[in-house]
Every structure is written in C-alpha cells, then in structure tokens.
Amino acid sequence: MDDIIEIGEGEHLDIELELDFLKENERLARENRDYLKEKGIKAIDVMGSVGSGKTTLIENMVKKLKGKYRIGVIAGDLTTTIDRDRLAPLDIETVQVNTGKECHLDARVIRKALQKFEDVDLLFIENVGNLICPIDFPLGAETRMVVISVTEGAYTPLKHPYIFLGSDLAIINKIDLAQAVEISMDSIEKDIRKVKPGMKIVRTNCKRGEGIKEAIEALDL
Amino acid sequence: MDDIIEIGEGEHLDIELELDFLKENERLARENRDYLKEKGIKAIDVMGSVGSGKTTLIENMVKKLKGKYRIGVIAGDLTTTIDRDRLAPLDIETVQVNTGKECHLDARVIRKALQKFEDVDLLFIENVGNLICPIDFPLGAETRMVVISVTEGAYTPLKHPYIFLGSDLAIINKIDLAQAVEISMDSIEKDIRKVKPGMKIVRTNCKRGEGIKEAIEALDL
Numbered sequence: 001m002d003d004i005i006e007i008g009e010g011e012h013l014d015i016e017l018e019l020d021f022l023k024e025n026e027r028l029a030r031e032n033r034d035y036l037k038e039k040g041i042k043a044i045d046v047m048g049s050v051g052s053g054k055t056t057l058i059e060n061m062v063k064k065l066k067g068k069y070r071i072g073v074i075a076g077d078l079t080t081t082i083d084r085d086r087l088a089p090l091d092i093e094t095v096q097v098n099t100g101k102e103c104h105l106d107a108r109v110i111r112k113a114l115q116k117f118e119d120v121d122l123l124f125i126e127n128v129g130n131l132i133c134p135i136d137f138p139l140g141a142e143t144r145m146v147v148i149s150v151t152e153g154a155y156t157p158l159k160h161p162y163i164f165l166g167s168d169l170a171i172i173n174k175i176d177l178a179q180a181v182e183i184s185m186d187s188i189e190k191d192i193r194k195v196k197p198g199m200k201i202v203r204t205n206c207k208r209g210e211g212i213k214e215a216i217e218a219l220d221l
Numbered sequence: 222m223d224d225i226i227e228i229g230e231g232e233h234l235d236i237e238l239e240l241d242f243l244k245e246n247e248r249l250a251r252e253n254r255d256y257l258k259e260k261g262i263k264a265i266d267v268m269g270s271v272g273s274g275k276t277t278l279i280e281n282m283v284k285k286l287k288g289k290y291r292i293g294v295i296a297g298d299l300t301t302t303i304d305r306d307r308l309a310p311l312d313i314e315t316v317q318v319n320t321g322k323e324c325h326l327d328a329r330v331i332r333k334a335l336q337k338f339e340d341v342d343l344l345f346i347e348n349v350g351n352l353i354c355p356i357d358f359p360l361g362a363e364t365r366m367v368v369i370s371v372t373e374g375a376y377t378p379l380k381h382p383y384i385f386l387g388s389d390l391a392i393i394n395k396i397d398l399a400q401a402v403e404i405s406m407d408s409i410e411k412d413i414r415k416v417k418p419g420m421k422i423v424r425t426n427c428k429r430g431e432g433i434k435e436a437i438e439a440l441d442l
Binding site for chain 1: 395
C-alpha cells in the first residue's frame with residue numbers, strides 16, 4: 001500500500017467562497033497600487049517563512065537607503081510588536097499590523113495602514129511569516145520578494161513553488177550556515193530556477209550585512 | 222507617527238464564512254477520532270514550520286518504534302512527494318496528501334487518507350509546513366505536537382502562540398546549531414512556557430538522533 005491523494009480545485013473545505021475573497025482582495029490591491037503610484041511611493045512586499053530573516057534584511061536595507069529615501073515599514077505579525085520594536089531605533093515611520101489568527105496580510109488592512117504614513121517614498125511591507133498564504137493576497141506593492149534561509153532545508157523552492165512563481169526576487173539568507181546544515185547553495189539556486197527560470201536571486205548573510213548592496217541593486221533602489 | 226492596527230474578529234476579508242468551515246472541520250475531526258479509536262489507531266498530528274525537521278523526526282521515531290507498532294505515515298505537502306519518498310526506505314505504509322495551494326491538512330482529506338491504510342496501529346500525520354493555519358484544523362488525532370528549529374530565530378513561541386497553545390508537546394530541534402545562530406535554548410523554553418505553562422518540551426538533534434528517546438517517552442509511545 002502506498003498512495004497519493006491530490007486535493008483538486010473546489011475540493012477544499014473552504015476553496016469556493018475563498019475565490020470571492022481573492023477577487024475582492026485583487027480589487028483592493030489595484031486600488032492600493034493606484035494610490036501608491038499617485039503618492040509616488042515605491043512599495044515592496046517582503047514575504048518568507050518564520051525566522052528567514054525578513055526583519056534583519058529590512059533593517060539592513062533601511063540603514064543603507066535612509067539618505068536616499070524617506071522610508072516607511074509596515075510590520076505584519078499575528079499578535080506581537082517584536083518586529084516593529086526592532087525597527088524603532090532606525091527612526092523611520094512604522095505601522096504594526098497584528099493579524100490575530102490570520103496567516104497573511106491582505107489589501108484591505110494595507111489600505112488602512114497606508115493612511116497612517118505621513119511622508120514616505122519607499123515602503124517595505126513585512127508580511128506574516130508564512131511561505132504559502134501571502135502569495136495569493138497581493139497588497140498592491142510594485143515588487144514582491146521572498147526571503148528563505150538555508151536552514152529551512154534543501155527542498156523549500158520545490159515544496160513551495162507558488163511563492164517563488166509570484167515573486168520578482170528571491171533572497172537566500174544565512175549563507176554562513178550552509179555548511180553547518182549541509183546545504184548546497186548552487187542546488188537551492190538551481191531549484192528556484194527550475195520553478196521560475198530567470199528569477200533574480202541574491203545570497204545574503206543579513207547578520208553580517210553581506211549581500212545587502214546586491215539586494216538593493218536587484219530591487220532597482 | 223508610529224501605530225498599531227489590530228485586525229479584529231469579523232474584520233478579516235474571509236473570516237466570517239471561514240467559521241462555517243471550521244465547524245464542519247470539527248465535526249469531521251470528531252468522526253475521525255471515533256474511527257481511529259474504533260480501529261485502535263493512535264494518531265499524532267505533527268505540525269511545524271518549513272524545514273523545522275518534521276520528516277526527519279518522524280523517520281527517527283519510526284526506526285525506534287517499528288518493532289513495537291505497525292506504523293503508518295500521512296505526508297502532507299503542497300505539490301511534491303519529497304517527504305513520502307524520504308520515508309519509503311522505512312518500508313511502512315505511507316499516504317501522500319497533496320494540498321495544492323492549501324496551507325494545512327483538514328479533517329476531510331484525512332478521512333479519505335485513513336481509508337487507504339491497511340494495517341496500522343500508530344499513525345504519524347505530517348502536516349503542511351506552516352506555523353499558523355494547521356492549528357485551527359484539528360484532524361482527529363489524539364495528540365498534536367509542534368516542531369520548531371532553533372534556526373527560526375528567538376521569537377517563534379511568542380510570535381506564534383496559537384500553535385503552542387493547541388499542542389500537547391513541543392520539540393525544539395537542531396539544538397546543535399543554537400550556538401551558530403546565537404540562540405539560548407533556555408530562553409526559547411521560557412517563552413514556550415510563557416505561552417503555555419506546563420508544556421512538555423523536548424530538545425532534539427534529529428540529524429544525529431539525539432532526544433528521540435525522550436520525544437517518544439513524552440508521547441507515551
């Protein structure tokens with residue numbers, strides 16, 4: 001005995017009604033996109049798993065870009081303000097969005113959050129730590145990026161193709177730990193390109209600030 | 222400017238109708254629980270983030286328990302059979318459930334999967350790699366456990382309280398990397414107990430088989 005069950009379209013407990021929410025979210029995301037364009041704000045949706053290093057990456061980029069842009073950050077999390085508090089010393093505008101039990105940000109809450117910013121022209125949106133749900137909920141950001149860590153294991157790109165397919169840039173973080181976890185960086189990159197040929201990929205060690213310049217270039221900032 | 226937005230109950234794009242699905246899932250989970258009891262199968266729902274080490278933990282426990290139980294594994298994943306294929310050499314009954322874009326297993330697909338097993342009395346259910354959604358969808362398993370890795374960063378328990386609250390056992394895995402990522406094990410344990418006092422916690426290094434015996438004891442197997 002050995003078997004595979006594939007859950008088909010429409011077979012999920014909650015898929016059919018979810019389609020309506022996805023459509024409503026897309027409509028609100030288009031509104032956000034128009035609003036951001038009108039205000040001259042470049043927004044970047046930063047997605048990735050728990051502990052992949054999203055906050056540290058944003059911290060590093062903010063430090064390098066503070067002279068060039070007026071920067072804001074929306075920090076999404078279930079219940080805590082840990083990430084926002086980490087960003088506080090950078091003296092930039094931040095809005096914390098606590099999603100409660102929801103596993104992703106959505107365009108509606110981003111619309112609300114956008115109203116809170118006073119004067120920014122570059123906005124990082126740190127999504128909830130999750131490699132699955134956020135990709136289905138565009139927020140209106142011009143660019144979407146996914147941050148993975150080598151410590152997540154060798155299979156992340158193949159196991160989570162949708163988030164790579166929907167992203168413009170992939171960051172492979174914690175490259176200093178690759179040897180300790182016996183992971184080949186080349187093989188991760190190959191897997192990402194299997195999922196999305198031509199994907200922009202940058203390797204970083206955010207703790208030591210390595211690769212940040214390259215990430216900024218890849219984002220055309 | 223500096224602000225917090227809390228998404229309240231009923232304010233999510235998709236929360237209201239989701240409540241119906243949660244109720245339906247709970248009903249099916251109760252059916253599964255009855256079915257498992259009737260068949261004399263002990264089921265364990267193994268949850269945790271991408272790359273936390275769920276498959277390796279299951280592999281290790283299966284190796285130690287194969288003489289005592291007839292073991293089955295349900296491997297949940299979005300699209301691949303990577304985990305099931307890793308378990309194949311163990312020569313046990315396995316069912317792969319591919320959830321497509323769904324971020325958690327649910328009681329309905331588990332009911333389907335249960336029919337595929339021929340002769341097991343211990344069943345590991347490896348949930349989709351995700352620290353948020355699975356906890357809301359009980360599957361009917363007698364025990365729920367959460368596996369985290371020290372490489373996920375220091376904040377996992379506080380950032381993801383619900384999955385700890387809903388679990389009977391927490392495994393802290395990859396303890397060999399704690400020093401490299403500058404994480405204090407004691408502080409992770411303290412944070413888990415802040416969320417759920419009295420929580421059973423076991424530290425493991427699944428790659429080297431450390432802590433497996435203790436995990437098995439904690440599960441009363």
